[in-house]
Amino acid sequence: MEMELSEEHRRIRDTLASFAEREIRPFAAKWEREEKFPREIFEKLGELGFLGVSFPERFGGAGADTLSQVIVMEGLARYDGSVALSCAAHVSLASGHINGFAAEEQKRLYLPSLIAGKKVGAWCLTEPGSGSDAAAMRTRATLKGSDYVINGTKMFITNGSVADVYVVTAVEDPSRGKNGISAFIVERGTKGLSNGRKIEKLGLRASDTAEVIFDNVTVPASNRIGPSGEGYRQAVKVLEAGRIGIAAFSIGLARAAFEAAVSYARERKQFGRPIGEFQAIQWMIADMATRIDASWLLTIRAARLKDAGMPYGREASMAKLFASETAVWATERAVQIHGGYGYIAEYNVERYMRDAKLTEIGEGTSEVQRMIIAKSLLKEGYLREL
Ligand SMILES: Cc1cc2nc3c(=O)[nH]c(=O)nc-3n(C[C@H](O)[C@H](O)[C@H](O)COP(=O)(O)OP(=O)(O)OC[C@H]3O[C@@H](n4cnc5c(N)ncnc54)[C@H](O)[C@@H]3O)c2cc1C
The missing domain is CATH 2.40.110.10 (Butyryl-CoA Dehydrogenase, subunit A, domain 2)
Known part of the structure; x- marks a missing residue:
């Protein structure tokens, strides 16, 4: 399985990051405090093509692969979980349902404005x-x-x-x-x-x-x-694809928490040394990175299977299950590494922790993912060609 990002994937990641640094990071905490859905960001994301990367070009999408969509979702969640969740429902669920199952005429009527961010789904x-x-x-x-x-x-x-x-x-x-x-x-x-x-x-x-x-x-x-x-069969398929997105969303939140934790561990001094020199902190950081990387690999596998036209429901559930539980665990560890400063709003990590909990619930709870995975294993056995 190819794990490296292509030049195109890196370009998407970097363009999104420079947009989000400028237009999202400075405002995320304020939007959350005001409970304000930033519609203008939605429109800008549409203008830049981020709401349709893996949709057909004839409707205004970029026709790229599922991994490109994963990169967008992961990148958005790293900056603002709220914007990422709104995009996940808009892109993977509403637009994804129409793209996957609607008649050509319905697609032509609705997809261009959804992909352009002029309409919200x-x-x-x-x-x-x-x-x-x-x-x-x-x-x-x-x-x-x-x-x-x-x-x-x-x-x-x-x-x-x-x-x-x-x-x-x-x-x-x-x-x-x-x-x-x-x-x-x-x-x-x-x-x-x-x-x-x-x-x-x-x-x-x-x-x-x-x-x-x-x-x-x-x-x-x-x-x-x-x-x-x-309708029900369509919804099940829409959720299978959506779970790859929620896995990516979880990884974005976990990475944001990880980066904050590492930077804090380097700076914060106690007992005359940076806390990053204490083994207790080092082990948390090592475990966070290992779980985040494992989540990423599971997510890439599900995305690649989808693009290869192979069954991917079990793998999407595995990616969503592991990544969401990683997000909850890693964001909580990040609060712990920040001590009292982790518990106050100023340092953002408490927001990551609160945001992460949804990933274990939305688009099928962790219990539901385990049911799906076990059902598939008992029916088909474990090993599957990749
Ligand atoms: C912020 C947010 C955004 C959301 N966005 C959307 C959206 O855009 N569209 C949409 O349609 N829905 C949306 N949802 C709904 C979400 O998908 C549901 O909350 C989720 O599927 C769980 O359903 P429930 O809340 O009714 O919990 P329940 O199904 O009542 O589950 C309660 C508990 O029982 C467990 N449980 C249930 N059945 C079993 C079982 N058979 N075996 C073991 N344990 C079981 C669950 O895992 C959970 O722990 C959203 C939810 C939230 C919180």
Whole structure:
């Protein structure tokens, strides 16, 4: 398996880093304090092509590989978890669902403005009563003549109150279980679409998270994505790809924490020496780097398998599981290395720690990832050609 980044990958990484140094790093803590979704950054990311690196060129994307998308996600999370999460929901989930399963005409209608950052996307699967067991959703879509009427409530939706384009799953035929779920595109401004209460969070506070309510929302039947009853299967595939993105997101947060910890360990003196000279601190740093690198290798493997057209669901879950648990562990270690200064907002590492927790929950909890991995292992055995 090729592990080196190509010249093109390095160019993407460096361009993103110089943009983020200038336009994101100085403001990340302020946006978080103000719980402000920085829409203008979204638009700039679109202008620079970062919202469509692995999307087809005919819709304004760059047609690059999945690793390029990983590099963008990792790079964004390193600077601001909130911006990265909003982009992950927009790119991998909303735009990814449309690109993967919508008709050519729907793609032409929605993808160019989503990729350009002129419109924001949201992906609505979770409901107040159904998270891990997404197939238990209760939102209904009823065909009436040539329209669908959608009723129900979606919960925890990233970009939920700022989006222009919503991809929504709903039960069309309850007698068919998972096979009765379809997916639809709903545009902001459609009558009956509204938001519930504001959701306050532990971290990622500059990323918008909202309840999305569908009260007799009527859309033309042509807004259904793919065949009737395919919505759940589409969502499972969208999440498989999305998990590579969340793994990258986790690595970005862990790296930010690691870099802060190393720099602090070099500078901070106690007992007449930099704390980095104490073995206890050195071992934390060594373990952080080892786990981050292992996460990166798992993520590259999943991305390469995807691009090779091979099954990659298990590997995406492994990457997401390991990288997210690494992010939680490494950001907490970074706080520990900072001592009291780690606990206060000024040094950012407490923000990384709060942000990281979401990675063990969103797009399938760690328990769900272990279920997916074990199911695949028991069915197919372990070794797979790479
Ligand atoms: C900030 C944020 C952003 C989000 N963005 C989106 C979004 O854009 N779109 C969207 O659709 N959703 C989104 N979500 C929802 C997210 O995907 C769900 O929270 C997640 O899937 C878990 O579902 P739940 O919260 O209902 O937890 P539950 O499913 O109720 O799980 C509760 C606990 O039980 C465990 N559990 C559940 N079932 C099992 C089992 N069979 N075996 C063992 N343990 C089990 C879980 O692992 C967890 O520990 C977001 C959530 C957050 C917090």
